[in-house]
Amino acid sequence: MTDFSILDLVPVREGGTLSQAFEAARDLAVAAEQLGCKRFWVAEHHAMDGIAGGATSVVLAHIGNATSTIRIGSGGIMLPNHTPFQIAEQFRTLDALFPGRVDLGLGRAPGAGPELQRALRKDLHRAAEMFPQDVVELRALLEGTPAVGIRATPGHGAAVEMWMLGSSLFGAQLAAQLGLPYAFASHFAPDHLDTAIALYRRNFTPSATCPQPRVMAAMNLFVADTEDEAQTLASSQMQSFVALRTGAPGRLRPPVAGYRESLPPTAQAMLRHIGQASAIGTPQTVRDEVQRFIARTGADEIVFAGPTFDPAARIRSLELALDALAG
Template sequence: MTARKRLADTPLSILDLVPVREGGSVAEALADATRLAQAAERLGFKRFWVAEHHAMDGIAGGATSVVLAHIGAGTKTIRIGSGGIMLPNHTPFQIAEQFGTLDAFYPGRVDLGLGRAPGADGRLQQALRKNLHQAAEMFPQDVVELRAFLTGDIDLPMKATPGHGASVEMWMLGSSLFGASLAAQLGLPYAFASHFAPGQLDEALEVYRRNFKPSAMCEKPHVMVAMNVFCAETSDEAEMLASSQLQSFVRLRSGSPGRLPPPVADYRASLPAPAQAMLDTLGVASAVGTPDEVTAAMQQFLDRTEADEIVVAGATFDPAARIRSLELLSEALGKADASEAADEDQTTVPHYRRA
């Protein structure tokens, strides 16, 4: 019987979608992402990941490798990476070059998380001039080819320069059994997107751990799980902060996505029953409340998943509020001196009023 994992000993990381606020701009979103990464670095978080999404007015991380280059320049030690790159949108050679370049800029700090979904609707296929359905079917072979471009473990007709020999940490991302099975087969660390699709979480982790084959990159199963985390001095304030992301989620699932809206008091109570039920599904991978409430919920989720790492998601309309949320969490876990970080952040992070 394995010993219980303690949240205070578990590496925590950040997942950021580079959200564009209502009334804000892409330039502000990119600046806010860098400030968030700087705060995460000061507070002892391990990784800062950016997710690839396209043709979405409220998300500015589409050119993921470019965004990571900017964030890397604004930080010193935190690992930077993709959570993830949607490989069917690209060629393995292009991604090897991009992340090889990042590794040359920031050696030993670069993660490459890979996903199979296109990250947008069918219009993206036309914009990219690609058959994304066919490309998704080639995903396992493309992952192997991409790894070979980086490691040279398979003889390929040409080398990626930059890319060949880069010290890039590859991850498989997923929200289903497919990604879990492929990660196990290839011996890659596995990150499950439980923050928005927790339905197959337990089964996927069981499949991954049971079928894992050691590799040069990863000797034993290594799991990261994602959680939505909103921490504040009071439970009501935390619920208020979370309402912006909840609104975005409902709008996305209703077919009308947009920019990140201002928070709304008692938002859940204003929704019809089907929408409330939809949000309830996210509750198993969410921690919203005071520091004690958040750490208790995260420990419970850690007990359930026995994860090796947790990556924290959770966009707030006021960027400073998300930094404060991380400070409270880090302080509660004794991972950093959050008060010192708070003093620094007050001079660098703008405070946006609710509209």
């Protein structure tokens, strides 16, 4: 049976506030828990006016306090931005606050220009090269391996579930080598999805915490009563993709009916390409699309992304989708 989870970027909407973004994330997590979702993940982004999840562990504490059973975690922490010791302390703290519910998804891409490198006081490109060693060190810190030479307190002996994130073959290979579950970012980078999953499964080395391969794949999800309404809901994310690709990222914009059709052919082609792992439409349409995606990937779990300008519309979208998938 395939599990379903949520990935949230904690979007800040045009005309909205940070407080409203955090409230919307909390409400979405509560709804996801009530609907039976397995996890609620928050992604780390920095220096982006429209994304409020930069202090990821703090946001997760907010989410954890509002929920009681759903797993909470990072999708992901960009480890080159940090030291393994700091992340061990943060996520062991979360594990103590919310025992048995905390995931630590790790990514390699620093996603930063020179300004952020200066602000973080790090050579992020060098740090990205050290990513495999840092993942091993972080796992050792969480497990309390004596060879590390220092105890992360908090951080020692945490029951945090580690995941490797990726959008290329590198993460798949590292996840297989270390015996970690693997999550692929197909909701915005679908090109290597099939090859990465096949590589991961073929090369997987069992570990104490993950005895067999476990695959999560991401999809964009927008569901409404009509196809046109679903496309309109999705247009806020489409505008964000276009703004990002044209170097003008900003806050999440209101939906625009017929937005995709209003774009020049090159922009439409870009949206079709990056939106290949998407389910947009009525409940029946989305159910069929999600089931085809599961059959294609063999994923153990699907994590749904897809911000909407109206937070209530995303909760309604999730309700419609999960009801259809359960039928």
